[in-house]
Amino acid sequence: MMKERQLLVRNFEAGSYLESFLVAAVASVLVIRLFLRLTGYPQIGGGGLHIAHMLWGGVLMLASIIVLLSFLSREARQIAAVAGGVGFGTFIDEVGKFVTSDHDYFFQPAVSMIYVTFILIFLAIRAIHRNRTYTPAEYLANALQEVQQAVLHDLDAEERKRALLFLRRSDAAHPLASALRGALVILDAVRPPTRAGLFAFLKQQVRSFYHHVAGLRWFPFLVIGFFVAQLVVKLVYVFIIIFLIGLGWEQTLSVRVIGSVAERMLHLSFVAWAEIASSLLSGACVLCGVVLMRRSRLSALKWFERSILVSIFLTQVFAFYQEQFSALLGLFLNVAVLLALRFMIERERTAVIESVATDPV
Template structure:
């Protein structure tokens, strides 16, 4: 009975090699939209669309329309082409939607509900960390890589594939084993004519350059000390914000204890990583650094956002940069080990 149920609910989904880029686009677009929206509303005195007519068009409505547009792109076009644009507009729409979370969870529709920033942060941080563990838990199989190459081939057969994208896919096929269909996909890719990259491919190219930058930094012999310094800088920043909260009249409540607990955990993991780098090697050190970053993301920054709203945005950006560095280093070590 159990195998039958497992087969019934099995979705047979093939993962994308560009999932991390698209999810990153979605998260960055969403967070940027929230910050820009709140800044604009504060500077403009919180105007209402609709004026004195008695109508108020909440920005959750254009957010929903943008998410609908992202779904329309995905459902109406084939191939990987629409995904970067769908991730961008879907992230903007979700940011506009999530910005009004205070109205959804309070009986008086309070846009300025104090814990709203923490709720937004937890949603995005959980999304990032969940996507990270999802990809790391089970790496893409060779068959999935060939399937992704065939997906890119759709653009090529329609005359919409750039030379850089083709070269990237051919390189990925070089890394797979003797998988059924790989040779056929390669022959078709080598025969098709390419064209100048379109807007979606340029979006992918920007993120690829960011990933390449992380990879270059992680290969440096100074990478481990730099990561350690940045991690301790994050701790110092969190303590400075905490000190400002304590000395000011801003309400902070349980946030002090949460920030102290998170920073203590980050210090322990960072110190352990520097020590393990000398005794057990680079990978053990970077894995400990990763625990330090995740502790900051999922504990320290949550309490900072709950207490100081968007004053902790710099800490979030710093953690995302550090997560990119440690993930690039771990990915490189897995390739070398494999």
């Protein structure tokens, strides 16, 4: 009896690529708007011609598709994710011109349209990977993808362990599963001694340093302290931008400042309320991470990552319309923290894999 063919097979690493796409898209919108504001909204072209920057976005999205269709490595997928994200952000930044009869780039609801678009993309990504029950075929396909690294680069120990774990959860009766196990045995036996390049050496040094630091007793407290401090700074920043600067220094220094703050709360704009709400949501994610740190470091780090993603996708977008420069600085800091968190999550996930799966071959 012929097996039913699975049309769409999920990539276990897709979440990382899609988050890179979204972060690049949000960052490009904010950077473009800041650049245009600082330079007085210049126009590229002349003689009645104007080259809209959405066209450059289309070029970048096309380039990302070409990279995806032409190359097979993880690096190619990461490059395509970032290039596609920058292209999409550059494209959607000009949505105001195409929903108004007078091509108004400054059409105020355009901000909400961009925001809703990013949220819908994020929800669609989560919906695709929400079902954690992967099929045996998906495990086998992802194991094959791990073994592919042996052809493109050296198959390191972590990739080998992931491949073995995926093979255990695939259909053991499938002829390709046994062939891949045999290939892993051969690769391990005949792997020639190679001199690590500079990048591989630095990566190994960073991994070793993290494993050393992560084993120290004070490391969880350091992580918790960092994110709690970041949350406090974020809430103070939002309060200063919305209330103190919004009120003006005369009312801020007045003895009636509490009454002035309460009155201002009654007249806050949608953007201000959204910034406050997203900051509180980010804080709730941090609180979940703090509670889970003792039980599961991996789960705690994932909640901290969600906190940073909320800040990037929501808080920074709204903060940009309150104070551009500080919002852009906050964006870059959040992206840096996100990259560090991804590294830490990958290290912890690898540790979980090593504890769950011993090497059977």
